[in-house]
Amino acid sequence: MWNSITNLRLLSPSIPAIVKIILFFSTWVVLWLPAAIVVARALKWHPPQPLGNKKLPLLASLYLIVPFILWATTWIENTSFASWGWDWQPAVLMSLLRGLGIGTIGLVILFGVQLTAGWIELKTSEISSETGEKIINFWALIFNPASLLTLLLGLWISATEELIFRGCLQTILQQDYSVLIAAAIASLIFAIAHLIWEATETLPQLPGLWLMGMVLTLARIADSGSLGLAIGIHAAWIWGITTIDTAQAIKPTSSVPEWITGIAAKPLAGAAGILLLLATAAVLFLIQISVNQR
Template identity: 75%
Template sequence: MYNHYDFRPPNNQPASASACNTCPCQSNCFFLTWVCLWLPIAILLAIVLKWHPPQPLGNKKLPLVASLYLIVPLILWAATQIENTTFERWGWDWQPATLTSLMLGLALAIASLTVLFGLQLTAGWIGWQSSEYTTATGETIAHPQASILNYSTLLTLLLALWISGTEELIFRGFLQTTLQQDYSTVIAAAIASLIFAIAHLIWEAKETLPQLPGLWLMGMVLTLARTADNGSLGLAIGLHAGWIWGITTLDTAKAINPTDKVPEYITGIAAKPLAGVAGILLLLATAAILGSFKF
């Protein structure tokens, strides 16, 4: 078991058998291989979907994201063979404790979002958009939960778990562990979080730019989650998935709207929590909670 702050292999673990055994080489090889394998698939998909930059992605984003993330396990499996290492070293394991940590992360994420939006609703900074439905008698009734409690919520959760699991394995698992061969935990986390944030520009650069500081801080908090979980990715995956699930569900349902009582940089530029002061405070509060965790 790795200690709380060091995800590097213990001294008795065999060194990598690969010639590519330096931190920059390993990470560069991974990302270069990833891009080279994905680009032909992405180009073919773009042709089939009749999409090209700078058109908005809209509902064409999911097939492109899926094609990008589906090849990750194959590349990382190849890396374990070449580098004589294991997925467990990167924090990915199938122990019962990992599932417990994942569920705890989900609960913490949903609780944090409930507090975030609950306080803003109470303060009148945002408003709740109720859905309406018509009864058998023709009466129209507003139902505050109808917009978010539906069958698509479960599908969104499954998608969030897949995306967060893939991203955590890459950035808090493989990349963080690799960077710690040459850097301290904090420096490695800062670099991995910066790459994590910048990588989001590939999809919707204009919307993502204001979120870059928040995405970087989110990466740091998720690294802290791995640290708090004794090197396992379970807690980080749960947190990440819960945030994706909650925010995506609310955003898709258009359930929450700013009231313009405060500047949008408070609630989030373009209604994106990570681009606002409130979202940053949420991340800092989560970090404080994680700092008190004892596993």
């Protein structure tokens, strides 16, 4: 076994990037399947039953393997996590916090514009004792124990996915392809990988997920190769959308077609969500110009 891994390291420079990616995911799946079967049996779940709240334990079993797979990949590739954009420097933390701000502000604008336009409405609101008008308590919705736990979960998921897709895959693919082509391939894999959980709900979101991957690649470029900014933006999106979705706080008013607000109430499956991604890309492009001018 060890000899095979050593030989793989020696052969690595001559192996096409696409083959490396196939080997990466094949190894990941093979190592995960035993754990997945055990978890699925413990949860009394089997395909094609809907996952519901059983998704998180399966996701955790999948992502807990990632550090070992990535460490092995760095050894085979004779590289380091730092070359993929991950290190423990204070600058990365600052970029992460900035990304959280960019992602959160983007979501506030996205839902705020739709609420103002009457495309969506909040299910949960309070009535003002003075005016009798509905008051939306965003702070109570976002800053509560369940939401903060979702934020921590979002940080873990986003850090894992960014290290895989914008870090490892992007860097490996750039061995054979330009940055743009590598990003397009990595983003396509990123989008398709989401089909493993909820294929029916994910299909309309595939274009949005692909574009999301491209935007997060731009975040890494704008952050001088660091993953901090991409992790922060990604975590903010997971946090905000999951919090709202879990609380079932928003519903469409049917004043506009579903493809505008998002098919099945999924922002990435609608024009409004796509515009958010494009607006975020524009902000990141301006950040990149600012960095280049320093």
